[in-house]
Amino acid sequence: MAEEYRYKRVLLKLSGEALAGDLGYGIDPKVVDDLADEIAEIVHDGVQLAVVVGGGNIFRGVAGAAGGMDRAQADYMGMLSTVLNALAMQDAIERAGMGKAADGSDIQCRVQTAIEMRQIAEPYIRRRALRHLEKGRIVICAAGTGNPYFTTDTAAALRAMELKCDAIIKGTK
Ligand code: UDP
Numbered sequence: 001m002a003e004e005y006r007y008k009r010v011l012l013k014l015s016g017e018a019l020a021g022d023l024g025y026g027i028d029p030k031v032v033d034d035l036a037d038e039i040a041e042i043v044h045d046g047v048q049l050a051v052v053v054g055g056g057n058i059f060r061g062v063a064g065a066a067g068g069m070d071r072a073q074a075d076y077m078g079m080l081s082t083v084l085n086a087l088a089m090q091d092a093i094e095r096a097g098m099g100k101a102a103d104g105s106d107i108q109c110r111v112q113t114a115i116e117m118r119q120i121a122e123p124y125i126r127r128r129a130l131r132h133l134e135k136g137r138i139v140i141c142a143a144g145t146g147n148p149y150f151t152t153d154t155a156a157a158l159r160a161m162e163l164k165c166d167a168i169i170k171g172t173k
Contacts, residue, residue: 005042006166008047008048008166009133009163009164009166010042010048010049010165010167010168010169011052011159011167011168012051013051013052013152013156013171014051014171015152016055016056016081016085017057018054018172019053019089020057020173025057025058026057027057027085027088029092032088032089032092033092035092036089036092040093040096043107044100045102048134048136049133049139050159050165051089051138052141052144052152052156053082053089054085054151059077061074061077061149064077064078075149075150079115079148082152083142083143086111086142087111090111094106094107094108101136107138108132108137109137109139110122110132110137110138111140112128112139114143129163139163141159145158
């Protein structure tokens, strides 16, 4: 139960590199599944979890800018890459979480994006995210802050403050 854990509500920042595993690029399904298993376990135990995903395994704005791209344009591509990671994590968490909620039901996982794309994810709405967390649903926050010239580490700090998380834990390679 949550009492055994030091933190009741945690923001987990997963860098893109963490999802690439030994591939060094893109998404390693095995790594994603292993992460999802661990996530399902702590949520089963009652920890409320928000996740901010990075995108460095796919595209980084600074790399695009170094190659001559407009920096803001490149950063938007970087933010979109975090959405790919978020959808991969959501899929893995839903599979790992089948029947794993404390009451034996499935663990629910919602993706919220800072850039609207309603066909595939909810828009980021702080109060709705809080409600999901209170109900034991995992919230994956994608598309960073929604602004170029920032990183997903900034987004992690921002969301952790807004969502009143007790701790930020960063998972990188
Ligand atoms: N990004 C951005 N604004 C944000 C968050 C991210 O423009 O609020 C872009 C930026 O180009 C960044 C990319 O998205 O390089 C991927 O995020 P990040 O590099 O933080 O991913 P990580 O290093 O965690 O894999």
